[in-house]
Amino acid sequence: MTNTWIVAVSPQISALIDTGRALGGTVTAVVAGTDPSRFLGVDRVIAIAAPEGVPAEALAPSVASAVAAQAGDVVLVANRPSERVLAGAVAAKLGAPILTGAKVIGKETAEISRYGGVTQQTISLAQPVVLVVDGGTAPSGNAAASETVQAEPYAATVTSTDASSVAQVNLSAAKRIVAVGRGFKSEADLQLAKDLAAAIGADLACSRPIAEGSGWLARDRYIGVSGQHVAPDVYIALGISGQLQHTVGMTDSRVVVAVNSDEHAPIFAGSDYGIVGDIYTVVPAITAAVK
Numbered sequence: 001m002t003n004t005w006i007v008a009v010s011p012q013i014s015a016l017i018d019t020g021r022a023l024g025g026t027v028t029a030v031v032a033g034t035d036p037s038r039f040l041g042v043d044r045v046i047a048i049a050a051p052e053g054v055p056a057e058a059l060a061p062s063v064a065s066a067v068a069a070q071a072g073d074v075v076l077v078a079n080r081p082s083e084r085v086l087a088g089a090v091a092a093k094l095g096a097p098i099l100t101g102a103k104v105i106g107k108e109t110a111e112i113s114r115y116g117g118v119t120q121q122t123i124s125l126a127q128p129v130v131l132v133v134d135g136g137t138a139p140s141g142n143a144a145a146s147e148t149v150q151a152e153p154y155a156a157t158v159t160s161t162d163a164s165s166v167a168q169v170n171l172s173a174a175k176r177i178v179a180v181g182r183g184f185k186s187e188a189d190l191q192l193a194k195d196l197a198a199a200i201g202a203d204l205a206c207s208r209p210i211a212e213g214s215g216w217l218a219r220d221r222y223i224g225v226s227g228q229h230v231a232p233d234v235y236i237a238l239g240i241s242g243q244l245q246h247t248v249g250m251t252d253s254r255v256v257v258a259v260n261s262d263e264h265a266p267i268f269a270g271s272d273y274g275i276v277g278d279i280y281t282v283v284p285a286i287t288a289a290v291k
């Protein structure tokens, strides 16, 4: 490997840097329309500078040209909306394949998770290739030497920005997560999980039905194949059955604790500690015990 490219809008690229380091060679970040000094831990930064108000996606041609000008071996892009647009532009410019869901990236092959983890495919990498994977967190490290390229953006300008009333969470950085599922009978009952989360300093997450069906929690809090991927030290699953579409998003957790009234619930198969019981009695008991 001679060079790994990271195409980024957000500095939350620690997992991409780790992959680049494992592949060997240098790691260069191409940063679209944002402050390049926030991108730590790489060897080199190419900043695509744009006039105020130009959305990152409009910089796609310039980002693609910067990568193509000094083609490397692999291009890594975090699985986030703006970055996915840039990934497509880079792949088109390079005439390279673009692959999503890679769990293991080697020098010659990538293992790709398909159908929410039902199958794993091993794909031989004919270089170059663009891989869309989990970005990770904002790394520490030294600021790299930075060079600036003036963008020739598409004609798009942000004319107004309204802050969402819903606070955004980055669960991929969470060390402890308490996740709730349909075992909870009402939105008010989530207070039991919130109390436990507050007691142990955890973030609150959920299964998809709690966010997309009931709407009890924001959509950026659900875990799974179509939600967030997390890797906390502790993941406490409360009233979650453990369907594959959910577990594929939390399988990298270091320790999994599950509470479920059904002893045959699939969540127990992937748990380090399982409590067969009613969340309405078990959760307050755990909260009281840790306080």
Ligand SMILES: Cc1cc2nc3c(=O)[nH]c(=O)nc-3n(C[C@H](O)[C@H](O)[C@H](O)COP(=O)(O)OP(=O)(O)OC[C@H]3O[C@@H](n4cnc5c(N)ncnc54)[C@H](O)[C@@H]3O)c2cc1C
Residues within 6 Å of the ligand: 180, 181, 182, 183, 184, 206, 207, 208, 209, 210, 222, 223, 224, 225, 226, 227, 238, 239, 240, 241, 242, 243, 244, 245, 246, 249, 259, 260, 261, 262, 265, 277, 278, 279, 280
């Ligand atoms: C294309 C597709 C994509 C999907 N993507 C996702 C995704 O990204 N994330 C996701 O989470 N899901 C996803 N799903 C949905 C997924 O298949 C499951 O339906 C969902 O994860 C189930 O959520 P749950 O475990 O909260 O609910 P259920 O499966 O209904 O499980 C509820 C659990 O609570 C237990 N329970 C009930 N009462 C109590 C009690 N009092 N005490 C203790 N336990 C109790 C039950 O025994 C049961 O195991 C997707 C589905 C499809 C088709």
